[in-house]
Amino acid sequence: MxxxxxxxxxxxxxxxxxxxxxxxxxxxxxxxxxxxxxxxxxxxxxxxxxxxxxxxxxxxxxxxxxxxxxxxxxxxxxxxxxxxxxxxPDRRSFEEPEVNATSKGRGKLNKGLRRNKSGFEHVMGKSTSSGKSSAATGWRFDMERFPYFHRLPLTIQEHIEGWLDVVADGNCGFRCVADAFCSGQDNWDIVRRTTVSELHQNGPLFHWIYGDDLNEAITRITWEGERCGEEHYMEVLADLYPIANHYRCTIFFFGLNGRFGMSATILPVDVGGRNALPQRELAIAHLGSYKHFIRLQLKQGHPVPQIPPPWFRVASQNVLSWAQHYSRRTQRWDSSSTSTTRTTTTTID
Known part of the structure; x- marks a missing residue:
């Protein structure tokens, strides 16, 4: 034209x-x-x-x-x-599962599907007959196959009964907590939100940990996506304190032998006027250069690492009895430990 x-x-x-x-x-x-x-x-x-x-x-x-x-x-x-x-655009290649022509009748549970399972059902949709999610059934107790055994502190090695290797997506620290207290590791986002809520409501309790960086910590912990980068990783030992405070629990944190030898027992700072002894415990370990957390199952009455000294200066009277509760077990740790306990805060996941 x-x-x-x-x-x-x-x-x-x-x-x-x-x-x-x-x-x-x-x-x-x-x-x-x-x-x-x-x-x-x-x-x-x-x-x-x-x-x-x-x-x-x-x-x-x-x-x-x-x-x-x-x-x-x-x-x-x-x-x-x-x-x-x-x-x-990567989803353009998705196709419907092929029809399974070999099935006979309805069958039992999922065995009678008239099609092959999709990738989601194979990977993300696994379940047991009891209805529990795959996150709740991932514990391993075959210690001869535990790949990280010799990377953990010597003091605790003989007390390990099992381990849970959570999904390594940058949320692994929060996944360990969610598996213990939120009905499965897939609820890691709940742990993030409750930790942020704890910092908002009781910020002054944790000033000794974060100082003037409290808002930066809230921004780092806040994450609603899936896989995240290092800017949203859990920071230890700092983030474990608001978590312990919110869930009224004791957290045993184990670093690696050698350069990452930091281990500590983390207690709440204030449990709201109650003097009850701890009812829930969580043991987690960090794998150093792997930048990954795992959850541990330990034998009853296992030795525990020392409580970081700054905690005693800020803890309320209602939780000081918790330290006494673990005194004998911390003494056992000191008597058998061959590594130096560090209590400095390091950013890892």
Whole structure:
């Protein structure tokens, strides 16, 4: 189509230009000569606001969203699928599972499926006959196959009965806590939220740990996605204190032999006026350069590492009896330990 003389001479928006543009996309203000869209008519008080291309696109998109929401649900689902494929092109290759033609009748439980299991059912949807999630059935007790056994402190090695290797997605420290107190490691996001809530409500209790970096700690712990980077890792020993305080529990933290030899017993700072002794205990270990936490199951009455000295200066009277409760077990740790206990805070996951 030949360009009309008006558009060719003045780059003005004639009807033919609008029609051609409508066939392809939208017409942006930046495509019109500034002389025309800045031209003041009359006193200029009614001049239209010139939006950027991005703002125009956003405005146009939101008008479509409003229109789609008012349409039939089938149209909404169809548009949603189109948007999902545009946002996640890697999902275009997903296919329905093939039909399982070898099954006979309904069968028992999942054995009678008329199709092969999907990848989600194989990997993410595993379950036992009791209905427990895979996170609750991941304990291992075959110690001869424990790959991290010799990386843990010598003092505790003979007391290990089992281990749980949680998912290594950057949330592993919070997964260990969730497995103990929140019905499974997949509820790690609950632990993050409750820890943030504890810091918001009782910030002054933890000033001795975080100092002026309390807000930065809240930002780091806050995470609602899936896999995260180091900027959202659990920080030990610091983050273990608000966790112990919220869940009213004792946390035994074990570092590695050698350079990562830090181990400590973490107690609540204040349990709200109650003098009851601890009812729940959690043992976790960090694997150093692997940047990964695991949960441990230990023998009853195992030795425990020392309580960091700063805790005694800030702990309320209602929890000082907890330290006395563990005194004999900390003495056993000291008498058999061959590594030096450190209590400095290190950022790891």
């Amino acid at each position: 030949r360009m009309c003389s008006l558009e060719y001479t003045w780059y003005s928006v004639c009807l033919s230009h609008l029609l051609r543009r409508a066939e392809r996309a939208s017409l942006y203000c930046q495509e019109v000569d500034p002389f025309w869209y800045r031209l003041a008519i009359g006193d200029g008080t009614d001049s239209a606001e010139i939006l950027s291309e991005r703002d125009q696109d956003r405005q146009f998109f939101m008008s479509l969203v409003t229109e789609v929401q008012a349409r039939d649900p089938a149209i909404m689902r169809s548009v949603s699928r189109v948007l999902q494929l545009e946002l996640y």
